[in-house]
Every structure is written in C-alpha cells, then in structure tokens.
Amino acid sequence: MATAEQVREHMEVIAADGAHVGTVDHMDGTSRIKLTRTDSEDGKHHLIPLDWVDHVDEHVHLSKSADDVRSQWQTLN
Helix, strand or coil: CCCHHHCCCCCEEECCCCCEEEEEEEEECCCEEEECCCCCCCCCEEEEEHHHEEEECCCEEECCCHHHHHHHCEEEC
C-alpha cells in the first residue's frame, strides 16, 4: 500500500486503464491527494483518497479506471 510520504508534488496520476487523470498539487492531510486545477478539464481542484493508489513509482498509479475516478472524486470550488 502506498504511503503519503511517497506522493510528491507534480507527480502524474494515472488510472488503472492507463489514462492521465491529473497531477498532484499536494497531500491534503495524510489520506487524500489534491490534484492541480490547472491540469483539470473543469479548472477545479479534485481530491482522491490515498486508498485508491495501487502503487507509486515516478507516477501515482490508481486502482480505478479514469471513468470511476472522475465519477467518484471530490470536487472543490
């Protein structure tokens, strides 16, 4: 399981189906990843739980498809 310490600013976030879903802005506490709004189609920040992370290398790899991620992430205004 991935830890908050492994996730770094500006890492690409990739869904299980290989699709780009965002770029890490920063960790929001120890359990959520905040994605940059400049890399978002709607121009808003999105939060995803660290529990969705399958593994971290030079990218953050999620265990959900891009469609699932986008339908389930939390959107901030």
